[in-house]
Amino acid sequence: MKRAIFIERDGILNYYRFKNNYPIPPTCPAELRIKTDAIPLIRSLKSSGFTLIVITNQPGISRGYMFWRDLDLIHKRLKEEFLLDDIFICPHDENDGCNCRKPKIGLFVEAIYKWQIKINESIIISDKWQDAQVARMLCCLSILINSPWIANCRHDLLVPNLASAVEKINQIKANNFFCNRIEDSKHIRFVIGDA
Numbered sequence: 001m002k003r004a005i006f007i008e009r010d011g012i013l014n015y016y017r018f019k020n021n022y023p024i025p026p027t028c029p030a031e032l033r034i035k036t037d038a039i040p041l042i043r044s045l046k047s048s049g050f051t052l053i054v055i056t057n058q059p060g061i062s063r064g065y066m067f068w069r070d071l072d073l074i075h076k077r078l079k080e081e082f083l084l085d086d087i088f089i090c091p092h093d094e095n096d097g098c099n100c101r102k103p104k105i106g107l108f109v110e111a112i113y114k115w116q117i118k119i120n121e122s123i124i125i126s127d128k129w130q131d132a133q134v135a136r137m138l139c140c141l142s143i144l145i146n147s148p149w150i151a152n153c154r155h156d157l158l159v160p161n162l163a164s165a166v167e168k169i170n171q172i173k174a175n176n177f178f179c180n181r182i183e184d185s186k187h188i189r190f191v192i193g194d195a
């Protein structure tokens with residue numbers, strides 16, 4: 001069984017583009033601007049023994065403004081730069097009714113099965129509320145990087161940037177952490193305990 005870091009793509013590994021003040025992901029390799037500061041940070045997590053898995057919503061496929069070929073090329077580049085083990089994609093739109101568009105957990109379940117992931121010893125890093133919600137449902141630690149997209153969601157840790165997130169992970173890892181799910185009639189909550 002492996003420990004994984006699940007990573008949101010846009011805003012963490014690459015920059016958004018802005019169109020009419022609205023953030024949009026790159027739709028072809030020429031539009032991809034990698035966050036180079038993130039490369040050594042993400043690679044260090046790999047060196048620490050985590051399996052690196054990106055899970056991303058890319059509704060541009062369903063909406064018809066992005067081609068699979070271009071998305072594959074973008075992901076090939078991201079895998080090479082960040083030494084990612086895998087990338088899982090939801091290509092659907094909100095109205096498609098799929099089971100994989102975050103905050104649904106479909107792609108995470110697929111990744112857990114494929115890579116034999118010990119989910120309660122894994123971590124989700126994101127700058128969006130959807131991923132924190134997934135973490136809660138899966139009993140997995142969430143680290144949110146502050147952004148305009150975190151809303152008022154429940155999260156475990158909130159940090160200002162990716163460097164702080166990696167620092168937290170190194171601290172937690174030293175304590176051999178795992179997430180415990182504690183349920184009573186009213187609440188489900190998660191604590192970090194010692195393994």
Ligand SMILES: [Zn+2]
Pocket residue numbers: 089090091092098099100101
């Ligand atoms: Zn989907």
